[in-house]
Amino acid sequence: MKSSILFILFSAIHFMLAAQQIEMLSIGNKTSMRGLSVVTDKIIWVSGSKGIVARSVDSGKTWKWMNVPGYEKKDFRDIEAFDAVTAIVMAIDTPAIILKTTDGGGHWKKVYENKTPGMFLDAMEFWNQQSGIVVGDPVNGKFFIARTFDEGNTWHETSFDKLPAADSGEGCFASSGTNVRSLTLGEACFISGGLKSRFFWKGDPIDLPLLQGATSYGANSIAVRDNKNRKNSLYFVVVGGDFTHDTSSEKNCAITKDAGKTWITPTTPPHGYRSCVEFISSTKLITCGTSGIDVSADGGMNWQLVSKESFHVCRKAKDGKSVFLAGNGKIAKLVWK
Numbered sequence: 240m241k242s243s244i245l246f247i248l249f250s251a252i253h254f255m256l257a258a259q260q261i262e263m264l265s266i267g268n269k270t271s272m273r274g275l276s277v278v279t280d281k282i283i284w285v286s287g288s289k290g291i292v293a294r295s296v297d298s299g300k301t302w303k304w305m306n307v308p309g310y311e312k313k314d315f316r317d318i319e320a321f322d323a324v325t326a327i328v329m330a331i332d333t334p335a336i337i338l339k340t341t342d343g344g345g346h347w348k349k350v351y352e353n354k355t356p357g358m359f360l361d362a363m364e365f366w367n368q369q370s371g372i373v374v375g376d377p378v379n380g381k382f383f384i385a386r387t388f389d390e391g392n393t394w395h396e397t398s399f400d401k402l403p404a405a406d407s408g409e410g411c412f413a414s415s416g417t418n419v420r421s422l423t424l425g426e427a428c429f430i431s432g433g434l435k436s437r438f439f440w441k442g443d444p445i446d447l448p449l450l451q452g453a454t455s456y457g458a459n460s461i462a463v464r465d466n467k468n469r470k471n472s473l474y475f476v477v478v479g480g481d482f483t484h485d486t487s488s489e490k491n492c493a494i495t496k497d498a499g500k501t502w503i504t505p506t507t508p509p510h511g512y513r514s515c516v517e518f519i520s521s522t523k524l525i526t527c528g529t530s531g532i533d534v535s536a537d538g539g540m541n542w543q544l545v546s547k548e549s550f551h552v553c554r555k556a557k558d559g560k561s562v563f564l565a566g567n568g569k570i571a572k573l574v575w576k
Contacts, residue, residue, distance in 0.1 A: 259534060261546045264299035264563075265570040272565035273514075274318035274328065274416055275552045280559035285570060286315035286328050292344055296323050299563065299572055305344045310336070317363045317416030319371065319391075327363065327391040329373065331413050335360045337373065339391050351385070351394040358383065361411040362429075365391075366421045374419045374429050377405035382429075382439075403444065408434025408454065412479075415515035415552035417460040422473065428499075430477055432457020438477070438499055447477060448502050450490040455483040458493075462516040462524060473498035476539040478526050480512035485530040487511060492526075494539050507541040509533040515552045519562060525573060527553045527564055532573075 272293075274286030283295045290311040293304045307313070313330040320326035324343040327350070330336040335358045337351035357378050365371035369390055375383030381402035385394045410433050411418050419429040428440040430447065436457030437444040450456040457479050464474040475498075480491030488508045495502045511530035516539075518524055524535045526542070527550040533542040550566035553573075562573040 259545050259573055261532065261548055261564070261571045262574045263569060263571050264295075265293075265302055266568065268293075268304065268568045271314075271551070271567050272570070273316045273414060273551045275554045275563060275565045276318050276320040276326065277554045277556040277561065277563050278320050278322060278558065280556050280561040282320070282323050283563055283570075284318050284320040284326050285565045286318035287565075288314045290315065292318065292326075292328055293570075294320075294323070294326075294344060298561065299570060302570075303344065307338065307344075307347050310338070310347075316361070316413040319363050319365050321368045321390075325368075325390075327371075329360050329363050329416075331360050333358050335375065337363075337391070337394065350392055353396075359410075359413070361413040362416045362419045364419045364421050364427060366425060370425065372419060372421070372427050374411060376410045380404060382411070382431075403439050405431070406435040406437075409437070412457070412459045412482075412514070414459045414482075417462070417515050417517070417552070418458065420461050420463045422463065422465055428461065428463070428475070430458035430461045430479075432459060432479055436479065438475075438495075440499060445499055445502075448490065448493050448504055449477065449479050450481055453481070455481050459513065460515045460526075462518050464518055464521060474538065475499060476516055476518075476524060478509060478513035478516040478528075480528075482512050482514070482529070485512040485528060492539065492542075496538075505535075505540050505542060507543075509542045510544040515550075515554075517553050517555055517562070519555055525553050525555075525562055527551070527566075529566075532564070534573075 270287035270291040272287035276284045315328045317329040334354040338347040359376040384397040436447045436451040459479040462476045477493045513526040513528035516526040529549045531547040550564040553564045564571045
């Protein structure tokens with residue numbers, strides 16, 4: 240009887256995951272999109288290479304595409320939007336630049352610039368419209384961090400003595416804008432990759448049970464299930480792998496159910512290198528990469544491949560249920576059959 244119940248439950252979960260597919264919304268744009276911000280089920284912003292930003296206010300049916308004047312050669316690896324007219328976009332390398340629009344992309348104001356040699360921004364994250372954080376690769380042996388408390392209009396760099404130290408060959412991947420995530424009470428955590436792959440929050444950084452030891456190895460994205468003020472209830476899922484061998488599932492996912500104290504690996508890992516992971520609900524997740532898309536219904540312990548389409552980033556609506564994806568020249572939506 241017990242075996243029969245387990246079989247039925249497994250079959251139901253498998254059917255539910257298999258019943259999802261990808262609906263293409265936009266194809267053929269000559270840009271690599273790694274920035275994605277889904278405000279509601281209708282309002283979506285994306286950003287990419289060649290200074291391109293796009294916005295939809297009708298659930299992806301139509302798009303307004305724009306090249307930000309004066310920044311046509313910039314690679315906008317992350318974007319954070321708050322409504323149909325307000326968004327902040329991040330250009331990664333020297334000079335590192337953050338821009339803001341309050342009129343739907345008609346005009347952009349430079350709100351931050353850093354010309355330090357070697358500067359490379361990786362990802363932004365906001366707790367709310369007022370407070371946010373940006374994380375960058377190590378400069379002089381320490382990760383770069385800056386904060387904003389006024390809706391991204393000004394940014395304050397964390398003093399060098401308070402920055403977390405990086406190991407040799409350790410950095411962050413600007414692959415989906417999700418290697419830093421906000422927690423309650425104004426805190427944030429981030430993950431690293433390369434010769435060393437670690438989890439940074441309070442206290443000493445923690446080694447992740449992911450592939451590491453080469454420049455293409457390690458953690459790319461972290462998803463957080465945060466039950467507010469109960470620290471030990473924090474549930475993190477990290478994905479990555481080796482982006483030069485994107486069909487390999489070796490050490491490409493790690494999970495902690497106790498706020499980072501202990502880490503485990505999935506029973507069935509994602510089917511290849513993954514650059515982004517996102518909670519859809521308290522137990523369901525989606526992850527994507529250049530070799531495909533996986534979905535999990537049990538907190539990341541087992542992953543089902545739903546598509547071999549290549550995408551860099553996947554995000555759920557902040558205020559809604561829709562899930563969108565973006566990649567090289569294409570934008571899509573996760574839908575039910």
